[in-house]
Amino acid sequence: MSRFDGRSNLGNSLLSSKQTAAPDKFLILEALASEVRYHVLKKLLADKSETGLNIRQVFSPFPLKRPAMSHHLGVLERAGLIICAKQGRDVHIKVQKDKLQELAALIADLLLI
Numbered sequence: 001m002s003r004f005d006g007r008s009n010l011g012n013s014l015l016s017s018k019q020t021a022a023p024d025k026f027l028i029l030e031a032l033a034s035e036v037r038y039h040v041l042k043k044l045l046a047d048k049s050e051t052g053l054n055i056r057q058v059f060s061p062f063p064l065k066r067p068a069m070s071h072h073l074g075v076l077e078r079a080g081l082i083i084c085a086k087q088g089r090d091v092h093i094k095v096q097k098d099k100l101q102e103l104a105a106l107i108a109d110l111l112l113i
Contacts, residue, residue, distance in 0.1 A: 024080065025106045028099055031079035036062055037072050041081060044095045051087065052094035 032038055040058055047053050059069050073093070076082045080099045084091050 025102055027079040028081060028103045029106075031075050031081055032103075034072065034075070036064070037076055040072060040076065041095060041100075044082065044093060045097075052083075052085070052092040054090040054092055058093055 032041070039061070043058060043061075044053060055069060055073075064072075073082070073084060077084060080096055083094050083096060085094075086092075
């Protein structure tokens with residue numbers, strides 16, 4: 001591979017056990033790289049209810065079709081930033097704030113360099 005494109009496994013054997021946990025944190029950064037997902041998280045963080053918001057409430061400001069909504073929710077869920085739970089006919093979504101704290105720690109680590 002002549003350039004880095006995120007698919008190279010070079011150097012993985014050189015990582016310590018502490019460093020191998022890093023890819024989960026990079027999934028968080030990737031998830032936040034979309035303006036839609038960033039605003040979805042902001043909306044979810046502003047929600048103070050116990051049950052979270054349903055999909056219609058979360059995506060109401062965005063002119064997206066269901067496949068796009070599913071894509072964005074899937075990226076956020078794989079990154080561990082949200083939990084989706086079916087309640088009756090609706091799917092409710094809540095933020096996992098501990099993952100955002102991991103992101104803050106990752107950024108703080110960068111600032112210490």
